[in-house]
Amino acid sequence: xxxxxxxxxxxxxxxxxxxxxxxxxxxxxxxxxxxxxxxxxxxxxxxxxxxxxxxxxxxxxxxxxxxxxxxxxxxxxxxxxxxxxxxxxxxxxxxxxxxxxxxxxxxxxxxxxxxxxxxxxxxxxxxxxxxxxxxxxxxxxxxxxxxxxxxxxxxxxxxxxxxxxxxxxxxxxxxxxxxxxxxxxxxxxxxxxxxxxxxxxxxxxxxxxxxxxxxxxxxxxxxxxxxxxxxxxxxxxxxxxxxxxxxxxxxxxxxxxxxxxxxxxxxxxxxxx
Amino acid sequence: xxxxxxxxxxxxxxxxxxxxxxxxxxxxxxxxxxxxxxxxxxxxxxxxxxxxxxxxxxxxxxxxxxxxxxxxxxxxxxxxxxxxxxxxxxxxxxxxxxxxxxxxxxxxxxxxxxxxxxxxxxxxxxxxxxxxxxxxxxxxxxxxxxxxxxxxxxxxxxxxxxxxxxxxxxxxxxxxxxxxxxxxxxxxxxxxxxxxxxxxxxxxxxxxxxxxxxxxxxxxxxxxxxxxxxxxxxxxxxxxxxxxxxxxxxxxxxxxxxxxxxxxxxxxxxxxx
Numbered sequence: 001x002x003x004x005x006x007x008x009x010x011x012x013x014x015x016x017x018x019x020x021x022x023x024x025x026x027x028x029x030x031x032x033x034x035x036x037x038x039x040x041x042x043x044x045x046x047x048x049x050x051x052x053x054x055x056x057x058x059x060x061x062x063x064x065x066x067x068x069x070x071x072x073x074x075x076x077x078x079x080x081x082x083x084x085x086x087x088x089x090x091x092x093x094x095x096x097x098x099x100x101x102x103x104x105x106x107x108x109x110x111x112x113x114x115x116x117x118x119x120x121x122x123x124x125x126x127x128x129x130x131x132x133x134x135x136x137x138x139x140x141x142x143x144x145x146x147x148x149x150x151x152x153x154x155x156x157x158x159x160x161x162x163x164x165x166x167x168x169x170x171x172x173x174x175x176x177x178x179x180x181x182x183x184x185x186x187x188x189x190x191x192x193x194x195x196x197x198x199x200x201x202x203x204x205x206x207x208x209x210x211x212x213x214x215x216x217x218x219x220x221x222x223x224x225x226x227x228x229x230x231x232x233x234x235x236x237x238x239x240x241x242x243x244x245x246x247x248x249x250x251x252x253x254x255x256x257x258x259x260x261x262x263x264x265x266x267x268x269x270x271x272x273x
Numbered sequence: 274x275x276x277x278x279x280x281x282x283x284x285x286x287x288x289x290x291x292x293x294x295x296x297x298x299x300x301x302x303x304x305x306x307x308x309x310x311x312x313x314x315x316x317x318x319x320x321x322x323x324x325x326x327x328x329x330x331x332x333x334x335x336x337x338x339x340x341x342x343x344x345x346x347x348x349x350x351x352x353x354x355x356x357x358x359x360x361x362x363x364x365x366x367x368x369x370x371x372x373x374x375x376x377x378x379x380x381x382x383x384x385x386x387x388x389x390x391x392x393x394x395x396x397x398x399x400x401x402x403x404x405x406x407x408x409x410x411x412x413x414x415x416x417x418x419x420x421x422x423x424x425x426x427x428x429x430x431x432x433x434x435x436x437x438x439x440x441x442x443x444x445x446x447x448x449x450x451x452x453x454x455x456x457x458x459x460x461x462x463x464x465x466x467x468x469x470x471x472x473x474x475x476x477x478x479x480x481x482x483x484x485x486x487x488x489x490x491x492x493x494x495x496x497x498x499x500x501x502x503x504x505x506x507x508x509x510x511x512x513x514x515x516x517x518x519x520x521x522x523x524x525x526x527x528x529x530x531x532x533x534x535x536x537x538x539x540x541x542x543x544x545x546x
Contacts, residue, residue, distance in 0.1 A: 113466035114419065114459050146387065150427035151420050158423075158463070186387050190431070193386035 007051045009141040016050075018043055021059065028063060038062045076210065077201065079223040080180045081140040087220075087235055088136035089119050092178050094240050095209075095218050096122050096132070103132075110167040111158030118159075121170065128173040130197075131156055135179040144179040144200060146186040152177055153194050180209060217243065217271050224266050230255060242267050280324045282414045289323075291316055297332060303339065311335045349483065350474065352496040353453045354413040360508055361409035362392050365451050367513050368482075368491050369395050369405070376405075383440040384431030391432075394443065401446040403470075404429055408452040417452040417473060419459040425450055426467050453482060490516065490544050497539050503528060515540050 004016040018039045025035035042058050060075070083091060093103045101122040108115050120132035133152045135144055156175040162168045176197040183191075183200050191198050202208040213219060219242040221234050237253045239245065245267050250260045277289040291312045298308035315331050333348070356364060366376045374395040381388050393405035406425045408417055429448040435441045449470040456464075456473050464471050475481040486492060492515040494507050510526045512518065518540050523533045 114463040116419075146389075147424050150425075150431075151423040154423035154427040154430075157427075190387040 004046050004048050004050070006046075006055065007049055009052055016043070016046055021055070024059060025063065028059075030063065030066065034066045038066070075223060076213065076219065077140050077180070079220055080209075081136070081138055082222050083136060083220060085134075085136050087240070088180070089134045091220050091240050092132070092134045093120050095212055096120065098216050098218055099212070100125055101130075109159060109170055110162050111155070112161035112165055112167065113158050116155050116159060122176070129171055131159065131172045131175045133175065133177050135177060135181075137179065137181045140181055140201065142181055143184040144177070144181050144187055145184045146190055148177060148179075149187045149191045149194070149196055149198075152196060153190075156196075178209065219243075219270060221245065223270065224263055226259065226263060226266075230259065230263075242270060277319050277321050277323070279319075279328065280322055282325055289316070289319055294328070294332060298336065301332075301336060303336065307339045311339070348496060349486065349492065350413050350453070352493055353482075354409070354411055355495050356409060356493060358407075358409050360513070361453070362407045364493050364513050365405070365407045366393050368485055369393065371489050371491055372485070373398055374403075382432060382443055383435050384428070385434035385438055385440060386431050389428050389432060395449070402444055404432065404445045404448045406448065406450050408450060408454075410452065410454045413454055413474065415454055416457040417450070417454050417460060418457045419463055421450060421452075422460050422464045422467070422469055422471075425469060426463075429469075451482065492516075492543060494518065496543065497536055499532065499536060499539075503532065503536075515543060 005013045006016050007013055021039040021042055022032075022035045025038050026032065030038070038059060041062060042055060045058065046055070080088070080091075089106065093105050096103050101124055103123075104121040105119075107118050107121060109118055110116075118131060119134045122130045122132050124130065131152070133148070133155075135148055137144065152175050156172060159168065159170065159172055163171055174195060174197060176199065177191070178199045179201075181201055182203055183198050188198065190196075198204070199207070199209055199212070202210055221239055221242055221244075222231055223242060224231065233253060233255065234245075234250075237249070239249065245263060247260060247264060250263065251257075255263075278286045279289050280286055294312040294315055295305075295308045298311050299305065303311070311332060314335060315328060318331065319328070353361070353364075362379065366378050369376050374397055376396075377394040378392075380391050380394060382391055383389075391404060392407045395403045395405050397403065404425070406421070406428075408421055410417065425448050429445060432441065432443065432445055436444055447468060447470060449472065450464070451472045452474075454474055455476055456471055461471065463469075471477070472480070472482055472485070475483055494512055494515055494517075495504055496515060497504065506526060506528065507518075507523075510522070512522065518536060520533060520537060523536065524530075528536075
């Protein structure tokens with residue numbers, strides 16, 4: 001058989017691997033049987049030089065064909081990238097709260113040298129206070145780099161120095177960067193040395209943002225297929241998670257009955273076990 | 274007289290002030306007489322809600338009318354924003370060398386936790402070694418913010434820690450951020466406390482990037498009015514400063530005689546006392 005090479009997002013080439021497609025489909029919730037069917041269909045349509053993006057689009061279409069629900073979940077990454085940075089912060093806060101962190105949002109706190117805007121202050125069950133920096137990249141394939149980690153480290157140091165001198169009352173014990181993308185190797189090495197916790201796309205393994213979301217079905221409402229203005233209206237009224245969609249609330253904020261029904265049906269399909 | 278309000282770059286409004294235009298023209302090198310003429314002409318054409326950008330364009334055109342040379346110098350800010358980030362770094366290196374710093378460019382150096390890419394290492398006459406970070410913003414009206422300073426501080430710390438542990442041979446004594454824009458107030462306060470030197474647009478007063486350039490006429494070749502491809506050709510051949518334009522060198526890199534003559538004439542006009 002002729003070898004087929006795939007062009008990756010960053011321009012590098014790698015050999016076409018059917019197993020990768022099967023794994024992607026299974027991660028998106030497909031049965032092994034469906035996953036194999038999809039991989040076969042893509043294999044027979046792939047050509048040398050095909051891009052990851054094209055394959056991604058093919059997977060999406062085929063998943064949609066096999067089951068509508070799966071397609072939505074597969075769109076999770078896109079629906080998060082589509083959040084504006086402030087809503088991303090609120091969304092992360094909701095996720096942390098679902099994991100029993102007590103959170104404060106967007107506070108200005110004095111460091112030793114200067115005041116800092118802190119995205120989220122999260123207190124865990126051991127009563128430790130964590131400085132959380134949220135970084136949403138519009139392009140989900142961009143890496144979160146060393147620069148962000150350096151920035152967070154210097155901010156953390158200045159806030160700790162401020163606490164030592166009595167300029168603030170927040171005794172931060174650690175820092176945590178949460179992003180919708182992967183981290184660069186430099187970012188990982190530096191953060192590991194400085195004990196900054198990193199959570200990104202599929203990182204760390206089994207504890208990535210995606211897993212945190214799927215484990216408790218904490219999908220953002222941007223995963224719904226509907227008009228942007230309706231999503232924005234819901235955000236403006238404090239509805240961030242799909243879980244939070246309720247008929248009465250949607251009526252209250254002036255969404256049409258027919259649309260409400262469609263949204264609730266989608267919610268059912270996505271959230272059902 | 275009816276009050277006229279000007280819409281600033283950031284959307285805020287302020288009353289039309291003739292003195293500002295006069296000062297701008299004088300800073301661009303116009304005589305007081307010409308400056309006043311220009312301000313009068315603009316005042317009679319201004320309307321309520323006119324944008325700073327429109328006024329800026331009018332000043333440029335009128336300066337051009339009054340003297341070609343002045344117009345080019347007035348375009349300095351734009352010609353720097355137009356540099357791509359890597360050429361901006363090389364340009365800054367050239368400026369520092371003209372002020373007797375001995376520079377190394379774009380080195381990878383081990384810190385304690387991770388290796389860092391350092392834009393410029395500058396050694397001054399006292400043999401102190403300075404870590405220089407160059408930040409070019411495409412929009413010259415954007416501020417260089419606290420984030421950049423935090424980043425530089427953490428990088429500086431990690432490199433110093435690396436030196437202490439014998440991981441590198443660079444005994445940095447201080448850090449310096451050079452940008453083509455202004456700095457935010459937070460950036461200034463933090464950097465002042467951490468003793469990071471800042472050089473930006475008209476900052477610090479009388480020692481800003483603009484002054485460093487004008488004092489020694491260190492204009493970048495992008496100030497020339499010619500095709501982008503020709504500028505790029507010159508950059509590719511290591512010609513960065515207007516000063517460095519020479520007939521023989523331009524011939525060598527294959528630029529047409531007629532264009533060479535036009536470029537050298539422009540150089541004359543801009544650099545002449």
